[in-house]
Amino acid sequence: MTSDPFVFDLAHQTVRDLNAALHALPPGSNETLWRVENPRGLHAIAAGVDADAAIEIGGSVGYYCAGMNKRAAITVRGNAGVGVAENIMSGRVHIKGDTSQAAGATGCGGTLLIDGNASARCGISMKGVDIVVKGSVGHMSAFMAQAGTLTVLGDAGESLGDSIYEARLYVRGAVKSLGADCIEKEMRDEHRAQLFEKLSLAGLAGEVDVSEFRRYGSARTLYHFHIDNLGNY
Amino acid sequence: MTEKPAAPRTLPRHSATFDDYTLSEIRRAAATGIYDIRGGGAKRKVPHFDDLLFLGASISRYPLEGYREACGTNVVLGSRFAKKPIELKIPITIAGMSFGSLSANAKEALGRGASAMGTSTTTGDGGMTNEERGHSSLLVYQVLPSRYGMNPDDLRRADAIEVVVGQGAKPGGGGMLLGQKISERVAGMRTLPVGIDQRSACRHPDWTGPDDLEIKIEELREITDWQKPIYVKVGAARPYYDTALAVKSGADVVVIDGMQGGTAATQDVFIENVGIPTLPAVRQAVKALQDLGLHRKVQLIVSGGIRNGADVAKALALGADAVSIGTAALVAIGDNDPALEAEYQALGSTAGAYDDWQEGRDPAGITTQDPDLMARLDPVLAGRRLANYLAVLTLEAQTIARACGKSHVHNLEPEDLVALTIEAAAMAEVPLAGTNWIPGKNGGF
Numbered sequence A: 001m002t003s004d005p006f007v008f009d010l011a012h013q014t015v016r017d018l019n020a021a022l023h024a025l026p027p028g029s030n031e032t033l034w035r036v037e038n039p040r041g042l043h044a045i046a047a048g049v050d051a052d053a054a055i056e057i058g059g060s061v062g063y064y065c066a067g068m069n070k071r072a073a074i075t076v077r078g079n080a081g082v083g084v085a086e087n088i089m090s091g092r093v094h095i096k097g098d099t100s101q102a103a104g105a106t107g108c109g110g111t112l113l114i115d116g117n118a119s120a121r122c123g124i125s126m127k128g129v130d131i132v133v134k135g136s137v138g139h140m141s142a143f144m145a146q147a148g149t150l151t152v153l154g155d156a157g158e159s160l161g162d163s164i165y166e167a168r169l170y171v172r173g174a175v176k177s178l179g180a181d182c183i184e185k186e187m188r189d190e191h192r193a194q195l196f197e198k199l200s201l202a203g204l205a206g207e208v209d210v211s212e213f214r215r216y217g218s219a220r221t222l223y224h225f226h227i228d229n230l231g232n233y
Numbered sequence B: 001m002t003e004k005p006a007a008p009r010t011l012p013r014h015s016a017t018f019d020d021y022t023l024s025e026i027r028r029a030a031a032t033g034i035y036d037i038r039g040g041g042a043k044r045k046v047p048h049f050d051d052l053l054f055l056g057a058s059i060s061r062y063p064l065e066g067y068r069e070a071c072g073t074n075v076v077l078g079s080r081f082a083k084k085p086i087e088l089k090i091p092i093t094i095a096g097m098s099f100g101s102l103s104a105n106a107k108e109a110l111g112r113g114a115s116a117m118g119t120s121t122t123t124g125d126g127g128m129t130n131e132e133r134g135h136s137s138l139l140v141y142q143v144l145p146s147r148y149g150m151n152p153d154d155l156r157r158a159d160a161i162e163v164v165v166g167q168g169a170k171p172g173g174g175g176m177l178l179g180q181k182i183s184e185r186v187a188g189m190r191t192l193p194v195g196i197d198q199r200s201a202c203r204h205p206d207w208t209g210p211d212d213l214e215i216k217i218e219e220l221r222e223i224t225d226w227q228k229p230i231y232v233k234v235g236a237a238r239p240y241y242d243t244a245l246a247v248k249s250g251a252d253v254v255v256i257d258g259m260q261g262g263t264a265a266t267q268d269v270f271i272e273n274v275g276i277p278t279l280p281a282v283r284q285a286v287k288a289l290q291d292l293g294l295h296r297k298v299q300l301i302v303s304g305g306i307r308n309g310a311d312v313a314k315a316l317a318l319g320a321d322a323v324s325i326g327t328a329a330l331v332a333i334g335d336n337d338p339a340l341e342a343e344y345q346a347l348g349s350t351a352g353a354y355d356d357w358q359e360g361r362d363p364a365g366i367t368t369q370d371p372d373l374m375a376r377l378d379p380v381l382a383g384r385r386l387a388n389y390l391a392v393l394t395l396e397a398q399t400i401a402r403a404c405g406k407s408h409v410h411n412l413e414p415e416d417l418v419a420l421t422i423e424a425a426a427m428a429e430v431p432l433a434g435t436n437w438i439p440g441k442n443g444g445f
């Protein structure tokens, strides 16, 4: 059953009103379809949502859109500023355009799909989120990445995965350089299967060939401080 | 044949520059090839509240009767923007100390003691545990660069939020928790492998600079529907500018932590050589708030070396709204207790000097994750001790305030203070005792 979306126009209403309404959604609410118009780069749009809602934002957003999202499916028909879907817990955030720095930073779960490119520090300190970027990612992406996956169909900038912990990075294009303690790792069947699953999440199943990707992860040499590694610190 | 008397010799003389401790550190460094990591705060002597005195009442000022006339101690935090400011019964809070650096029993004890006295505790670099939420009637939730355990549910069940930019023990440094203390539970909360050395980030992952911080704070407010007070905590380095920038970024409360402030584990060279003492930091932070016309509207919490009610009263007299304690709270619940001397000796230390908190072998069961050691700390008894200690701090601060004729501890003012040293006079901007001289001000005696 589809119903008419609940429309919120940020040319006339405030982000505060929007977020208050989204936060007040009772469990099992019928108001599951939301359309947000005229976002005009405003900050913290649809931040802190915890509801089974589908929220479509009709333009570009500022910082921290969909921050700490739980359960909701949020689509941005434009570009996103710094820290989109930061600390996402679950649900799905889809950016149709490009994103600024720190997309998906510290994300703990759920999926972040970026159709365009992501700037520097994409997936910084990620803790379990699955990020798929159809374009390329900037420098220091997956810095200190703890868990989850970062899949990049394009290229990766300098110092990919610097000081990475247990997150897995899959990159199809060129990697400008790897950061401290990040190494290329063998792509085994389990990794191909995982990558296929993540690409499926992004609606790309069968569209791209998993064998074109390389895998990167932690060499785990920095897990314990050792004086012989001084050059890496 | 008579022997010639030996020529007189000088006594063996130790160098003031290369003293015994310094020599031992050189030998330790040469043997291990790694810097010394330890817990606690700066151990060197720095100008502090001991260098200030209260004047008390005299012919021109009258005191209040002790035990009879009321002297208020409550403090409201977060009245600037938060819909739900918090009110503490006493102007002393428990500082953020992570679960991970401290045992679950220690966190529970802190919650029990603080709640009994109507004040707050604070989480730390490791997330919020159910135990500490359950035992703290007022709990401040820290947002740190590592974001370990960060989640919106805990943000919403906190009573206030503290964005940690830095700590006095290590302004510009990130957290550190060595493998011995990364138990399964601690690792799970931080999403890290068990037993690794954890070095958390020193910069926030999703903002840099005051303009971003302002937007970050706006996001936190949006997520929590503008209900919670938001604090910004900075290590004392440039407190005038940092306070002004925190205010500009929209903080309800600024927390300034001086260089004496404790840490769970940091390089000794960092603890002893980076940052400025609490004394000048309070003055500069207050000045920034005054210059912005926001003193008492944005509240100021001061920490770093607060030990007794006189320290509390002095911090408040210089313009703070409340103080925060870490080390003293740990001592109150049993840290470094001389009764454990034999065990401290076995660890190569002595009661009062034990600071290898990073090793997780604390015989008092406080800075450890070892279940057997932790079981030594009775959280109910330890909570009672903390409540007693907080009561004494409060009584002492009230005693001084009444002697200065104040019906609320917040009515203490710089005019009630003089300094014992020129350094303290310059840093606190109060006159040298017996003079009207503040170095750099009203010229001459």
Ligand SMILES: Cc1cc2nc3c(=O)[nH]c(=O)nc-3n(C[C@H](O)[C@H](O)[C@H](O)COP(=O)(O)O)c2cc1C
Residues within 6 Å of the ligand: B039, B040, B041, B095, B096, B097, B098, B101, B102, B123, B124, B125, B126, B142, B164, B166, B167, B168, B233, B257, B260, B261, B262, B263, B264, B303, B304, B305, B306, B324, B325, B326, B327, B328, B367
């Ligand atoms: C064991 C321990 C752990 C600490 N952990 C944190 C932390 O996680 N986050 C933080 O902002 N400060 C932390 N601190 C610093 C305290 O919040 C506080 O700034 C400091 O202890 C105040 O100085 P004092 O110890 O002299 O009272 C810690 C301090 C100690 C002693």
